[in-house]
Amino acid sequence: MIDPTTSLPPGPLECGPAAAAQAAALVAGPPGALYRVLLVEQESEAALVAARRVLAAFLPDGAGLDRDRVLAELADARAAIATAAARLRAASAETLAAVLRERAPLALIEGCWLDAVSQPATQPAVIVNRLLAERLEILGHGVAEHTLAQRRRRLLDDHGVLLPGLTSPDFLAGARARPLTAVTGAFYLALSRLPATFLPEVVGAHCAFRALGTDTGLSGMNGPGYDPAPLLSEYLALTERAPTGPADRARLLAAIQLVVGLERAHVAMLAELAGWHESLSLDDRMALIVARHAPYAGRQHDNVQISGVALRDLLAGPDFDAAALVHRLRSASQLRPSPSGGCRFTRAIRFGGPMFGIFDEVEARTITRWASAVASGDEPRATLAPCTAGDDEAAAWRRALVAAAPGDVVVAEPAVLDERRFLYRLVNVERFPGVLAAARTRVERVLAQAEALFELGAAGRYTDATWFDYSPVALRRRMDTIYWTKLVEPFRPLTDIPPRDEVINNQKRFALGNLVDGACTHRIGATGRDRPGDAALFAIYADEMGRGDVAKNHITLIHQALASMDIQLPHLRAREFLTQTELPDLGYPYATYQLSLALFPDSHYEEILGYHLGLEMFGLGELRLHEVQKLRHHRMDTAYESVHLSIDNVSAGHSRQAADLIVDHLDHVGRAAGPAAVEPAWRRVWRGYASFALFVEPRLARRLLAGRGAP
Incomplete structure (x- = not known):
């Protein structure tokens, strides 16, 4: 039952005219805007x-x-980058902070290409499960504080680099990201959007x-670093x-060579940036601070004058010159030393002053040093030659982006889809x-x-979607009531086992839903999302996929069970699945709804939490126990059914964890x-649960939704 897939069958990318036009505008626009869209808009066709x-x-x-x-080039680049990183670490604290700030848009997205590599189109491929295990490690094995991004954030904080959230509109501005940083990040993020299509490239880029360990080297962390040999050897085999x-x-080797080139170029840019930063005079550094804050200077400066000229006039207009303003500031009364020490300007930025909190710690130290130098009679040296580090490489990539015209993109109006083509x-x-x-x-x-089930959901056989006012106690009480009264207490061992054909037909009813097991959460925890439960929710999904062990992967187990019934199916992604005749059509709406919901992990996060609770609890109790009994009687594989009875348990398993995640999320919303x-937010969670109930309670659904259209 081992899936040795190393790439998916090629095929065109079909999109609508509007999305094609929007995409063309994006790649022709500023690299920062492209970086942000690829990071933030994971639910966007464009x-x-x-x-x-x-x-x-x-x-x-x-x-x-x-x-x-190519592998020798990788080894050489690894040594060269380690040497360059060591030199950068030896720079002054301010220069190292500038380097880390510039690198942050790449350091904080490491592993983004693994965000959706595990998905219904790729599971249960061996190499995908190996990559899943590595993504789980990047996500701290489900512990938010241990994720790679959080560890990198703490390093930045230690160096005084305080940045907005990765998905914040101000993130790239806060990082002062140069064009080469943004365009390089756009490549890594683009790979994260199409990991199934570009599976060989994902393996190569990841390794x-x-x-190369650029960010590990810049952090000064000791250790052997990442060894790509096991993953590469397995893939090549x-x-x-x-x-x-x-x-x-x-394709794998091309991706390795490309990333080697990108990382070498970026480290060279960091070295050039560091050299430029070290050459700055105090006047230059002060001019940079003024330039960064000038756009935010408001009407509160209307009455401020610098050497007889209104500050608002000096800041206004297209000809604003930060270096000239710094030169004028040198002779301003605000810089005149006071008998008690310092000057009006430095007192204004201290605690209690009118400008306290405007400047970060590094900027405040620079201002204080500059004011002291002015007071001691230092000669002005504000040349402020612009930094052009990496600009030539960035311009070359921008030209390539504009010229790129992939021949496999087909522009067409949306098709009318039946359930099979929709799936x-x-x-x-x-x-x-x-x-x-x-x-x-x-x-x-x-x-x-x-939401119709909010009124009469208690009539469900396996669920109860009746509305109730939320509290953590109320949620857990409802969960326990469903577990005992609907899933456990009705169970009685079967005394009359149905015939083999009847058991197989019943398994076929559920098989399509089982083949998308866990799909509702496979896109949770994408790069840049920092919801408290994301890492833990993805860890539950990883459990469903065997945490990298293909033999424990639930998709492997359901194929194994079907094989014991002499049922062989094409892969879900295959065109041949469109015409399969083993599984009945009645299972398609459930599968297509779950796959649809999974595609909106940002806009329907609460609904996914509720649906996930229903899904995990459905793995328990009478229904599953009866299926195990019937399969065992006919000597068919029971592993898929049995594993849910243990892994989904309500004491500490997935069902309990699903409820805890809802409680944690709503607590976060409240705070x-x-x-x-x-x-x-709770209403959205509970309608997500109700949407699961809608599919597993067909009699109730037909009664409640008569005249409303089938789901």
């Missing part, structure tokens, strides 16, 4: 199309590359980036058995990003229908947005 264009601009075809030579093996190896496109969303609009419509329609925000 972002997926833009990602395809970015990858077309960056990725060579890899033809003729020699494995040993190269982590092996798999390609030896794959019909696409030669092409996959070429096919949802699984292959990287090739059919236009399906996002239909998926959102489906999600909104089902959620609206599900961040106030108590009034909890009730609407």
Whole structure:
């Protein structure tokens, strides 16, 4: 049952005209805007199309590359970057802070290319599970404080580099990111949007980036660093058995070589930036501070004059010159030394002064040093030659982005889809990003229908979606009531086992839903998201996928169970699945809804939490116990059914964890947005639970939704 897939079948990317136009504008625009869209808009058709264009601009075809030579280049680059990083660490504290600040947009997205590598289109491939295990490690094995991004944040804080959140509109401005930083980050983020389509490139980029260890070197952390050999060896061994093996190896090597070049160029840019920073005079540093804060100077400065000229006039207009303003400040009364020490300007930025908190610690120290130098009679030296580090390389990449025209992008109006084609496109969303609009419509329609269960949900056989006012105690009480009264207490061992064919037909009813097991949470915890429960929720998903062990992967287990019934299916992503005849059509709406909901982990986060609670609890009790009994009687595989009875338990397993995540999330909402925000957030959580109940309570759903349309 081992899946040796090393790449997915090629195919065109089909998108709508509006998304194609938006993507073209994005790649032709500022690199910072492209970086931000690729990071933030993971639910956007245009972002997926833009990602395809970015990858077309960056990725060579890899033809003729020699494995040993490319791996030797990787080893040489690793040594060179370690040496360069050591030199940068030896710079002054202010220069090192400037370097770390510039590197932050790349350091904080390390591993982004693994965000969605584990998905219905790729599971349960061996290499995907290896990458899943590495992503789980990057996410701190489910502990938010241990994630790589949080550890990097603490390092930045230690160096006085305080940045907005990664998804904040002000993040790149706060990082003072140069064009080369933004355009390099855009490549890594583009790879994160299409990891199934570019699986060989993901393996190569991951191994190269982590092996080079640029950010580990800049942090000064000791240790052997990341060894790419095991993952590379495993992937290369798999390609030896794959019909696409030669092409996959070429793509892998091209990605390694590209990342080596990108990281070398970025480290060279950091070195140039450090040299420029070290050459700055105190006047230059002061001019940079003035330039950074000038756009925010408001009307509170209307009455301030600098050497007889209104400050608002000096700051206004397109001809504003920060160096000239600093030169004028030197003779201003605000810099005149006072008998008690310091001057009016430095007193103003201290605690209790009118400008306290305007400048960060590094800026405040620079201002104090500069004022002291002025008082001691230092000659002015404000030349402020502009920093151009990395600009030539960035300009070359921008030209490549504008020129990129991938031949596999097809512009077409959205198709009318039946359930089978809808499922096919949802699984292959990287090739059919236009399906996002239909998926959102489906999600909104089902959620609206599900609220009908708020009144009569108690009549459910396995669920109770009746509305109740939220409190942590009330949620856990409802969960315990469902568990005991609907899932456990009704259980009685079967005394009459149905015939084999009847058992198999019943398994077929649920098989399609089982084949998307865990899909509702596979996109949770994407780079830049810092919700308190993201890492833990992704860790639950990783459990479902065996935490990297293919033998424990639930998709492997369901195929194993089906094989014991002599049922062989094409992969969900395969076109052949469109015409499979083993599984009944009645299972498609449940699968397409879950796959649709999974595509909106930001805008429907609360609904996913509620749906996930229902999903985890459904793995317990009478229904599952009866299936185990029937399968065992007919000597069919029970592993898939049995594992849910243990892993989903309500004492400490996934069901309890799902409830705890809801409690933690709503507590966070209350503290961040106030108590009034909890009730609407809870309503969204509970309609997510109700949407799960809608599908597993068909009799109740038909009765409640008569005349409203099927889900």
